[in-house]
Amino acid sequence: MLTIHNLQKSFTIHHLQKTFPALENISLHVKEGGFLGIVGKSGSGKSTILKSIYRTYMPQAGNIIFHSDAYGEIDLLQATTRQIVYLRKHEIGYVSQFLNVMPRTTALELVTQSLLDVGVEQQEAIARAKQALRHFDLEEKLWNSYPNNFSGGEKLRLNIACAIVKEPRLLLLDEPTASLDQASKVKVRESIEKLKAQGTTLIGIFHDLEFMEGLCDDVFTMMKISDKEVLA
Numbered sequence: 001m002l003t004i005h006n007l008q009k010s011f012t013i014h015h016l017q018k019t020f021p022a023l024e025n026i027s028l029h030v031k032e033g034g035f036l037g038i039v040g041k042s043g044s045g046k047s048t049i050l051k052s053i054y055r056t057y058m059p060q061a062g063n064i065i066f067h068s069d070a071y072g073e074i075d076l077l078q079a080t081t082r083q084i085v086y087l088r089k090h091e092i093g094y095v096s097q098f099l100n101v102m103p104r105t106t107a108l109e110l111v112t113q114s115l116l117d118v119g120v121e122q123q124e125a126i127a128r129a130k131q132a133l134r135h136f137d138l139e140e141k142l143w144n145s146y147p148n149n150f151s152g153g154e155k156l157r158l159n160i161a162c163a164i165v166k167e168p169r170l171l172l173l174d175e176p177t178a179s180l181d182q183a184s185k186v187k188v189r190e191s192i193e194k195l196k197a198q199g200t201t202l203i204g205i206f207h208d209l210e211f212m213e214g215l216c217d218d219v220f221t222m223m224k225i226s227d228k229e230v231l232a
């Protein structure tokens with residue numbers, strides 16, 4: 001489903017006039033329907049990998065080959081902006097700890113819009129959105145409110161609902177359970193298991209290794225570049 005070859009990404013901090021490497025020669029593979037867990041120290045580049053796949057970041061070198069329904073085999077780093085927009089809508093989902101709040105859009109409208117984007121008809125989209133909000137225990141009184149005032153946990157559950165409801169072919173999870181209580185984590189786990197059973201391919205970063213247990217088929221361990229230099 002996805003193969004990464006020799007990914008390299010560095011960040012230039014302009015006011016320091018310095019460039020720091022974040023990823024060096026990262027290669028990995030996730031098979032269709034598989035779940036790859038990425039672990040490693042803070043700052044080792046785990047999120048940078050996911051953001052490169054989602055094209056939030058543009059690496060300096062390497063390829064990210066994705067087997068797309070719409071475009072066949074496509075290098076996400078060479079894809080056009082239009083192709084990336086399409087893939088983000090229809091094939092690749094991304095959940096982080098942070099919610100991209102749209103102005104004057106209620107929680108229910110946000111999840112409904114996710115479904116309208118992939119061509120679900122209005123009435124069904126509303127029904128499925130409500131089901132998802134209920135599943136993730138977002139209280140009904142919040143459905144018609146604007147999420148910018150939600151608590152961290154509420155925002156996160158809404159974020160997860162928006163991404164999962166579309167049943168993307170590839171779902172990227174960047175510590176989606178970071179600020180959730182145990183009961184909400186169980187809900188997220190159930191949804192991930194359900195998606196996996198339906199054939200969704202997943203790549204996830206979790207600090208909570210217990211959460212990952214039994215979910216992941218493979219684990220990719222990142223090392224901090226400074227630690228690699230010490231070892232060398």
Ligand SMILES: Nc1ncnc2c1ncn2[C@@H]1O[C@H](COP(=O)(O)OP(=O)(O)OP(=O)(O)O)[C@@H](O)[C@H]1O
Nearest residue numbers: 011012021022040041042043044045046047048049
């Ligand atoms: N937009 C950015 N600008 C500058 N440096 C960045 C940027 N994004 C990430 N970095 C740097 O790249 C390195 C890898 O960051 P990344 O967020 O990928 O690590 P991580 O393994 O996900 O960390 P954590 O587990 O703490 O979330 C870090 O040194 C970080 O400071």
